[in-house]
Amino acid sequence: MESRINFCVAVAVFIIVTEIASCHFVFEVQHKFAGKGKNLAHFKSHDTRRHSRMLASVDLPLGGDSRVDSVGLYFTKIKLGTPPKEYHVQVDTGSDILWINCSPCPKCPSKTNLGFSLSLYDVNASSTSKKVGCDDDFCSFISNSDSCQPDLGCSYHIVYADQSTSEGNFIRDNLSLDQVTGNLLTGPLGQEVVFGCGSDQSGQLGKSESAVDGVMGFGQANTSVLSQLAAAGDAKRVFSHCLDNVKGGGIFAIGVVDSPADKTTPMVPNQMHYNVMLMEMDVDGASLDLPPSIVRKGGTIIDSGTTLAYLPQALYDSLIETITSRQPVKLHIVEETFQCFTFTKDVNQAFPPVNFHFEDSLKLTVYPHDYLFSLESEMYCFGWQVGGMTTEDRSEVILLGDMVLSNKLVVYDLENEVIGWTDHNCSSSIKVKDGSGGVYSVGADNLSSAPPLLLIGKLLAILSTFVAVAFT
Template identity: 50%
Template structure:
């Protein structure tokens, strides 16, 4: 039996196509930008096994720290779940890069790359970056401040003519190595309500010289990865440190109509309540305090929400499903099905499924995750129960204890619970928050130099319809908007 896409749930495994670009600024005017995104599996049939396998790879990478032997810096990184077409160089060439909120650096495959993919099954044309052919491109020496700050100090044996190198090892065994360069990156700047113009910014990024594992495969190949994480080497951190952008961004993923919004900058509408980020964590972790099912708080061990070095609960809009430790998963499932003892369960491609003829929203309880600072995340039955064929539903919550040894104690909330919400990441104040929202509408973002407020609406490049597992994956598009401070 092939699992189908539920009509009310956001696309499983979302790699989107963000089409565009980051910030450079005219000091005389305010600056904002626009990015367009596309679903990774456009026109490709995908089974539930593909989706689960993707989540498995992503979670493995989240749990791993990047190995940067030259400077000893660990970059925790994971698979990019979005891809964007950005312009790099002078003259500009286009590159498709995964946009990854869990990793930090931007890197693209270099002209001299060994074992880089030559073609992609995603239907895009791959391009190798050649810094020598760009008038604005330059190599970064290990003597330069960017290299020293990235590695926490000057590298042993460094000479002025030695490039600053990078090496990232992922949890699934794939890796990328190369050297840093600086060049122009182009993007569409918003100049008013729904108005844009193309500008560029100087950014330091990696020139990939060798790839291995999935990164060298043609099945899901792109030109590189655009890290959207918290470290000083990330794109947003570079722009923020130069005073050009706010270190604040938000996304809103619309699972009902398709499309959505992704913004860098201060969102003034809607208002978003926040909870503190757990300090000294590589990902966006928050303090989960309790889980409520049908109005009753689950009785769980008090120390369950914080285990080992990775404190808190990971908020990850790229991972499709949501994972809970077995000690939380079993009580949660018991409470969800307490009024349905007569249901007969079956396993469909490792998912627990059952037949049900009524409305799941009427027949099953809502699940509420309670976080520090009294912030709640509501998950409705149509979110955590997705439909497979007529009257057959499968459970989106997953038992982390059955997934991997490293992930058995981890709480990870993916797009299963984050869709149809505006999720705000405020790295300036070290908080994260969300509010239920119509992601096909618009938000308002503020230019902090002029005080101007712009309306940014969701943009759909092509008709996006609800997706079905095993039959077809239709186009799912987002428009991503960037609001930047003029400097």
Template identity: 40%
Template sequence: MAAIVRTGVSVVVAVMMIQVATVLCGFPAKLTLERAFPTNHGVELAQLRGRDRIRHGRILQSSGGVIDFPVAGTYDPFLVGLYYTKVQLGNPPKDFFVQIDTGSDVLWVSCNSCSGCPETSGLQIQLNFFDPGSSSTASLVSCSDQICAVGVQSSDSACLGQSNQCAYVFQYGDGSGTSGYYVMDMIHLDIVVDSAMTTNSSASVMFGCSTSQTGDLTKSDRAIDGIFGFGQQDLSVISQLSSRGLAPKVFSHCLKGDDSGGGILVLGEIVEPNVVYTPLVPSQPHYNLNLQSISVNGRVLPINPAVFATSNSQGTIIDSGTTLAYLAEEAYDTFVAAITNTVSQSTQSIVLRGNQCYMTSSSISDIFPLVSLNFAGGASLVLRPQDYLIQQSSVSGTTVWCVGFQKIPGQGITILGDLVLKDKIFIYDLANQRIGWANYDCSTSVNVSTATKTGKSEFVNAGQLSDSGSVQNQPNRVILLSILVLFVKLSIFSGFLHL
């Protein structure tokens, strides 16, 4: 739901949203994610593609620890398909449930007097509206503020009319959109420093106050309070915090792919010896990578590498918000044919509503091939069958599996969504302009390292050590993480208190 239509790379990037985690002076921040998967798999791929199209646009007062957010998952993600978590904004703080979107930059929430904003949600969460006049620490952002001018360059902000108020207008691929103005206010955080102590912290960030929503944003079935942009442009929260030395310029996630869902999101670099890295394509608004070839069972497919080259109309994007995965049209048929030929003796091949599917009573791990996406720098992303197939139905011991990769007619865009990203660590190293990954059991803890101002690396053992449950059912529950924190207390400069 989060890829904003821009000039340059004009692509509908579906992005589901998770939440913010911040950090003091380079210490890692941690967010635990939940996602529940349905017990049946009867959702049609057309529905998933439709949802993807809709979504394809201070300083901390404590010195170290892991920032934890209470989170809730959603049922039936093949229909809803989002990670969301609670952020607290303003003074006194107020709760807002937001998605995290790596395909856009801005954090925005619904504001009072909002036209078209839903008031109820099928996700069983209490929706709220932000009122700048009710927060003692809120201030409006004017067109003369430097941060507004920076946002104009990336099309994330605009100055309209004679109001001198920094504003925004975001339009999404399905015609839905939101508009509003920017405010500066506090985001409140819980820093867990051991299994029995939590300290309160806050940081000043600029975020959007939505006064109008249209299209699917107005629907209540999967409504949330807003969108948390986690992109790399200057108005993203990670950019705001890292530019002031409050957070490292790297974040990582590990999304569970089993039926229990869940995952980990940290501000910092997850330390894992098997991580491989590939460089980001420079000067792109999204997380573009140089995909060079695709292999099936170790054999490179006969696809012209130019099909994957980044330009205004094509390229490969890592997008944690897309449910499925999308392959450039010129590569799609060759890819599907290679899968089909490999399993032709073990499955019954069928086409359902335009999708290549297979009927089998065997385990897909036993009969379907490994697929390798080969990137610049020698980094390969190896996909198991469950990383490129979607189970559609099962009758009398026979299961129908369909290729989860889709194609966008007339476009050379490749989008790697949750289908591909799950059960792996992904590291977005913005400081070094690279992305890394490794296969991982995302139900276990991870080690996180960040470079501090002293030049040393700090390590935190962070992980999903308890079930968060429903935020709505347990609104006051604080999820304690059992962690070991080794840290150096750093000097804090009062000049960081404001932008």
């Protein structure tokens, strides 16, 4: 039996555009908290639950609600089978498979508070479904052939950090996507993919009030939907997102972005997360001391599924002290976690920017309007949090969520093993390039055409989520 640890990611409301060879795909995204009042308890509680799933192999001494029932900020609507049937799934850029709750499944959730009806995939209801056998190339690639039982077929077993599980068999069927055929124009296109047909759930996965129909993995392994599309020559292993923290929308794209151009930094190799090398950190030029393990081992994770930003205790203390030395305020604790203060002036004029400097001179600047949340009139709180996270060898970890990634186009280029970003107006548009050289503009207004693949979210939570996956 082979096991892996993977992690999930969630982001802010956005639209997803997928490039497929000479094609692109459009996804509409829905934010779980859209239209609701801003409450920091929601952000931290969501992040805490996400930690419990994403960081299973990491020591996370976090208190509070460590349940695995978080939906994350976003979920998406996809279509599977022939005829196509809609399913609402979490979009998980860290895990490696797509799995859907399948019929029969006595322990699968039967209802959700997210405003839609849950659906079970029925193998017998799709004329194009095929069982993935032990001799299938997909199964032989991911599992030990000796452990695969021919009468059951190729199967999977996922164990989350709180010991909740999902298990079932792999199925091959059509995934319906919206192909971008021109500027703001789309047309239907189906792609065959292998996904897990979940027949048994345990723990919180079967009890969540914010349940969805499954999880769509966009991780780095060859079993993810992204990698399957790339292996078929239908897409490049590149995806991007641009999160608008003002209007709550943005863009998520699979494929090559033509513009705006971005500068990149190498991914740390052989990591299960999107790790990068943080070299320096400063508050408007005033340097902060980084833990040695952060610099030596690349212990900085880029995770748009995380709402806030989590730092080791000493670095957090130094950061808050340096910021407040530039702009003195009287801090008080809100909800036992957040450092807040009363302020009547323009925070962007009064507070300093925070700069992260990565390998190859890539800089990420976090402005006051990014790291400060306004709970009510003249009351602000810091989005910086103490993470308390360490790796298995006790090295400290920095986790940078969409608080610092907002208003930037962030590109994950798995083919060249780099991550890059550039400041961008995420409520505007980007240009994507297809395999034939065509370049098309895609923006938030592109969603009015009711695309079949509504990439609504990054699920499994707002912070990072580690998942152990065993294929048998």
